Amino acid sequence: MPTASFSSSRARLYSTAKVATANSARKDNKSRYWAFAAAGSALAFSLWTAPKIYCDAANDDKQRRAEGPITDKDPMRLRMEAFVKGLQNRIVSDIEALDGKQFTRTTWQRQEGGEGITCVLQDGNVFEKAGVGVSIVYGQLPKAAVEQMRHDRGKDISADGPVPFFAAGISLVMHPHNPNAPTVHMNYRYFEIENPDGTPKMWWFGGGSDLTPSYLYEEDAIHFHQVLKEGCDKFDKKHYGNFKQWCDKYFYNKHRGESRGIGGIFFDDLDDKPADEVFSFVKEMGNRFSLSYIPIMKKRMNMRFTPEMKEWQQIRRGRYVEFNLVWDRGTKFGLQTPGARIEAILMSLPLTARWEYMHVPEPGSKEEDLEEVLKNPRDWVPLD
Numbered sequence: 047m048p049t050a051s052f053s054s055s056r057a058r059l060y061s062t063a064k065v066a067t068a069n070s071a072r073k074d075n076k077s078r079y080w081a082f083a084a085a086g087s088a089l090a091f092s093l094w095t096a097p098k099i100y101c102d103a104a105n106d107d108k109q110r111r112a113e114g115p116i117t118d119k120d121p122m123r124l125r126m127e128a129f130v131k132g133l134q135n136r137i138v139s140d141i142e143a144l145d146g147k148q149f150t151r152t153t154w155q156r157q158e159g160g161e162g163i164t165c166v167l168q169d170g171n172v173f174e175k176a177g178v179g180v181s182i183v184y185g186q187l188p189k190a191a192v193e194q195m196r197h198d199r200g201k202d203i204s205a206d207g208p209v210p211f212f213a214a215g216i217s218l219v220m221h222p223h224n225p226n227a228p229t230v231h232m233n234y235r236y237f238e239i240e241n242p243d244g245t246p247k248m249w250w251f252g253g254g255s256d257l258t259p260s261y262l263y264e265e266d267a268i269h270f271h272q273v274l275k276e277g278c279d280k281f282d283k284k285h286y287g288n289f290k291q292w293c294d295k296y297f298y299n300k301h302r303g304e305s306r307g308i309g310g311i312f313f314d315d316l317d318d319k320p321a322d323e324v325f326s327f328v329k330e331m332g333n334r335f336s337l338s339y340i341p342i343m344k345k346r347m348n349m350r351f352t353p354e355m356k357e358w359q360q361i362r363r364g365r366y367v368e369f370n371l372v373w374d375r376g377t378k379f380g381l382q383t384p385g386a387r388i389e390a391i392l393m394s395l396p397l398t399a400r401w402e403y404m405h406v407p408e409p410g411s412k413e414e415d416l417e418e419v420l421k422n423p424r425d426w427v428p429l430d
Contacts, residue, residue, distance in 0.1 A: 103212055103244035104159035104184040122249065122321055123212050126236040127182050129325075130216040131163065133332050134180045137218065138165050140336045141178075144343060145170040149178070159184030164390070168397060172227075172347045175397040176220040179390075183213045187239070210240035215253070216332065219394040220339075225359035227346035228259035228266065229307070229366065230339050231394070234332045236325075251324050252314035255335060256293055257342075258307030258366060260359040262416045264426075266342045267308045271426040273338040274311050274331070279430075281327045287429035289313045294423045299369050304420040306369045358413050360400030367399050 107124055110116075116128040138149050149165040156162070160183040167176040186208040215235030222229070234253030238246045257270045271290070278285035289311035297306040311331070316324055370377045377391055407413035 106244050126214045130180050134178050145172040174221050174223045177393050178218040180216050212238040221396040224347050225260045225351050225355045226349040228257050232335050234328050250315045250317040251328050254312035256310035260362045267426045270338050275427050277330045277334045363396040363399040364401045
C-alpha cells in the first residue's frame, strides 16, 4: 500500500486526467493501414467500417463456436481468439489477487462482425490504473488501405479492395501507485486477409512487452528481460536480440532523445515460419506476462516513498503520454478517425501525470540514473 505521505499530498502534487472504459475504435478510408495499438498504445484496434462482409469467415466461425470447444484443428482465427480471451482472464485474476480490487468488465459487439472485452481497474489498492483489453474483428480493408499495405509494409495483395480481413489481439497497460514499481505494457495480435470463401489469403502475428520504471532497479530490468529471453530462446536464438533492438528503436521519444522505458521485445509482420510455430511462440510469450511482472510488483508495491518521488513518477508518466500521443502509430491513427471511440484510444494513458517546466534531475541522483539509461539503452542480458 502507498504511504501516508502520498495520501495527504496527492491532490496538490499532480493533475488528474481520467479516462473511462473502452469499447472499440474504428478506422475509415483515410487510414494508412490497419494497426493494433503496439507497445504502449491504446487498448483497441484501429478499424475500417464496411456495409457488409464479403466472405464466409464471420458466419462460419459463429457456427463453429456454437458447436463446442475450439481445438488445434480449427482455423487460426478461432484459436487465437480462444487464446487471448483465456489469457485475459488469467491476467485479470492475477492482478486482482495482487491488488485486492476487481476489474470492471465491459463487452461490446461489432455490427460488421466481432466483439471485444475491456477490463479496467481504476483507483485500486496497488494500481492507479490498469486495463486489459481483447478485440476480435471481422471487417474490410478499403482500396486506400490495401495500397498502403503494399507500399509501406511490402504486402503482396493482388486485389485492389475492399479486401476481407480478420484481426484478434490482447493489449494491456498497468500504472502502479508506488513510484518504485514500474508501468508495464503488453500486446499480442494476429491479422489475416481472407479469400472470398473465408480461408486465409495471408496472415501475420505481432506484439511484444516492455517495462517503464520511474526508478531504476537493475535486478528488475534483468529479471524482466531474462523471462522474455528464455521464452524467445525456446523457438529461435535470434528472436530475443532482434526483437529487443526493435523494441528499443520503437519506444523512443525522438523529441526528448530518450527511450520510453527500459524495453523488452517488439515485433510485427511475423510470418517467416509455419503459422502453428509462430502461434506457439506468441502463446509462450503471452503466458510469460505474469512471470515477468508480478514478482517485480510484489517487491516494489509496498516500498516507502516520498512526495518528491511521487512528483518524479508523474513527470515520467508525462513522458509516457508524450510517446503515446506523438509517436505511437495506433494512437495517432485512432485520433484522426472520425467517429472513433476516444476513450478506447486513450485507454493506455495513466490516470495522473505532470509536466513541470524545464525539470532537470539533481546530479548524482537516482532520477539522473534513470535518465542515463533511457538515453543510452543497455543490454540487460546477453544477446548471444
